[in-house]
Amino acid sequence: xxxxxxxxxxxxxxxxxxxxxxxxxxxxxxxxxxxxxxxxxxxxxxxxxxxxxxxxxxxxxxxxxxxxxxxxxxxxxxxxxxxxxxxxxxxxxxxxxxxxxxxxxxxxxxxxxxxxxxxxxxxxxxxxxxxxxxxxxxxxxxxxxxxxxxxxxxxxxxxxxxxxxxxxxxxxxxxxxxxxxxx
Amino acid sequence: xxxxxxxxxxxxxxxxxxxxxxxxxxxxxxxxxxxxxxxxxxxxxxxxxxxxxxxxxxxxxxxxxxxxxxxxxxxxxxxxxxxxxxxxxxxxxxxxxxxxxxxxxxxxxxxxxxxxxxxxxxxxxxxxxxxxxxxxxxxxxxxxxxxxxxxxxxxxxxxxxxxxxxxxxxxxxxxxxxxx
Numbered sequence: 001x002x003x004x005x006x007x008x009x010x011x012x013x014x015x016x017x018x019x020x021x022x023x024x025x026x027x028x029x030x031x032x033x034x035x036x037x038x039x040x041x042x043x044x045x046x047x048x049x050x051x052x053x054x055x056x057x058x059x060x061x062x063x064x065x066x067x068x069x070x071x072x073x074x075x076x077x078x079x080x081x082x083x084x085x086x087x088x089x090x091x092x093x094x095x096x097x098x099x100x101x102x103x104x105x106x107x108x109x110x111x112x113x114x115x116x117x118x119x120x121x122x123x124x125x126x127x128x129x130x131x132x133x134x135x136x137x138x139x140x141x142x143x144x145x146x147x148x149x150x151x152x153x154x155x156x157x158x159x160x161x162x163x164x165x166x167x168x169x170x171x172x173x174x175x176x177x178x179x180x181x182x183x
Numbered sequence: 184x185x186x187x188x189x190x191x192x193x194x195x196x197x198x199x200x201x202x203x204x205x206x207x208x209x210x211x212x213x214x215x216x217x218x219x220x221x222x223x224x225x226x227x228x229x230x231x232x233x234x235x236x237x238x239x240x241x242x243x244x245x246x247x248x249x250x251x252x253x254x255x256x257x258x259x260x261x262x263x264x265x266x267x268x269x270x271x272x273x274x275x276x277x278x279x280x281x282x283x284x285x286x287x288x289x290x291x292x293x294x295x296x297x298x299x300x301x302x303x304x305x306x307x308x309x310x311x312x313x314x315x316x317x318x319x320x321x322x323x324x325x326x327x328x329x330x331x332x333x334x335x336x337x338x339x340x341x342x343x344x345x346x347x348x349x350x351x352x353x354x355x356x357x358x359x360x361x362x363x
Contacts, residue, residue: 020249040252042276043275043279044271044274044275044276044279045245045271045272045274045275045276046271047241047271048241048242048244048245048248048271048272048275048276049245051237051241051242051243051245051246051249052245052246052248052249052252052276053249054246054249055214055245055246055247055248055249055250055252055253055255055257056249056250056252056253057249058233058235058250059249059250059253059254059255060253077241077242079238079239079242080238080242082238083237083238083242083246086236087235168279168280168281169280169281171280172252172280172281172282175252176252176254179252179253179254
């Protein structure tokens with residue numbers, strides 16, 4: 001499974017969710033597979049996508065909010081797993097696109113273990129699982145209690161198509177309109 | 184008599200007025216990292232609106248930014264030492280996306296500070312905010328906190344993040360209750 005396939009699975013299975021994409025590879029890939037859909041694309045602020053998604057989720061409940069983040073992003077803001085567990089939003093899912101490297105900055109290997117599924121599972125108030133195929137990702141979407149973390153193991157590399165550099169105001173207006181549309 | 188002697192944190196005074204200023208201008212939530220100096224403000228807010236306690240100031244700013252995108256009007260409360268933690272979320276998310284958030288910042292490291300670890304960030308706070316283009320309004324007079332809080336909340340409603348800096352003169356003690 002590559003990141004395009006993982007994101008396509010999410011969009012197909014949860015088309016009415018609000019999507020928050022962390023900077024870099026995830027933003028580029030989501031722009032590509034959604035044809036620049038009305039999602040919240042981060043252009044910076046590494047580590048901030050999940051807490052922003054938490055803030056959104058608390059405002060738009062019960063509408064589902066999906067934060068799609070890279071493994072480097074998750075590790076930089078890992079404390080937010082605990083914050084999510086404390087807030088217990090039943091409409092928030094964090095999907096970690098785990099390729100084991102900092103893809104956007106040159107592909108440097110992440111030197112620490114990720115263990116996002118184990119970490120989430122160990123924290124009261126949040127659940128976690130690991131998936132390695134689009135089929136198991138689909139099953140996890142149906143079965144994982146929320147709030148939750150799906151660690152999506154990516155085994156196939158991709159060539160980025162859309163730019164990860166976004167125009168913030170355009171992103172904001174499109175995303176706000178998508179919230180207004182309801183789901 | 185110093186302001187800190189006249190107004191105790193245990194008495195609903197300027198802290199309640201500050202909270203009321205935020206609320207009167209439309210603030211409908213708050214996010215903070217626990218802090219003894221800010222707690223009376225948070226307590227007043229908590230009786231009226233949702234107050235979310237998070238783990239670090241950068242997280243607070245990102246959370247508040249998300250709320251703004253979803254139609255909310257949150258304030259972020261932090262000690263000035265936490266501003267250093269919050270810079271990336273402010274500079275790379277809140278400001279470029281035009282998300283107005285009132286920042287209530289309690290100052291440490293100013294005149295009379297007895298903890299040297301607090302001094303560099305206290306000295307830098309207004310400069311750092313200014314470098315990001317965030318207007319900061321210093322408040323030392325309890326009579327000014329409500330109007331200032333309402334003012335920065337009005338600015339946030341117009342998409343402009345601004346800060347009020349609560350001078351140590353306002354606070355119950357400059358040397359106790361430090362979070363870090």
